[in-house]
Amino acid sequence: MGLTKTEAFTDQQNDLANLAKAMAHPARIAILEHLIKVNACVCGDLVDELPLAQATVSQHLRELKAAGLIKGNIEGTSVCYCIDTDRWRTIRERFLSLFDRCCGPDSSCC
Amino acid sequence: MGLTKTEAFTDQQNDLANLAKAMAHPARIAILEHLIKVNACVCGDLVDELPLAQATVSQHLRELKAAGLIKGNIEGTSVCYCIDTDRWRTIRERFLSLFDRCCGPDSSCC
């Protein structure tokens, strides 16, 4: 079906899954890494950084923006993107709250 | 096309994207949370915990296993699943190494 039964899960489960989905593509990881590296707004050269067509990059940027990982603001004729630092910290905590709930040195599975 | 250009990105970018993809579904988040909660091997009752058919749950378990997040070992007539604790810590670090590369209190984007 290709249709996720989102209504059958909690909001928190769906939220974390959506955040993971936003990061579930190497191009989007590459975009995030580039934005982090330059540590500033990036206007325009993202298409040059990636081995993808302009339309495809724009689509990935829209998904990252929809997930709240990045912000974009118009600057004259170009658009500048950067990490949404406030949300970034929140998202980091969302992932950590799952990772840290498990597997201390004493956990004895299987 | 639906075909990701994996060859155009680094192994590390593809690896992290694949880990994120494994977590990019609320059912798989729910499975991980349940395995964490009981902190032990779970044999059989996973299907009862989820609002999905047995075949669907099995498919999700296979993806989590392929990504290395969980382990499964046969125990008589049933199969037991649990978090792969060693890999879990490694995966945690992979995510943190991205999250912690950005956005200290002084970062001044946009």
Added chain:
DNA sequence: TTGTTTCATTGCAATATTACGATGAATGAC
């Protein structure tokens, strides 16, 4: 005005994912 640049959006084709019924393989009970 016309042209240029920059990015978003549309439309499409190829592939991937999700879900489930049906079936299969393996184990244990009897």
Added chain:
DNA sequence: GTCATTCATCGTAATATTGCAATGAAACAA
């Protein structure tokens, strides 16, 4: 041996994702 239980796999239908060419929309230069 038969039968039930448990889980994996196959096949299939519905939907989602990925990628790109083509086209728009907005800002600026001349």
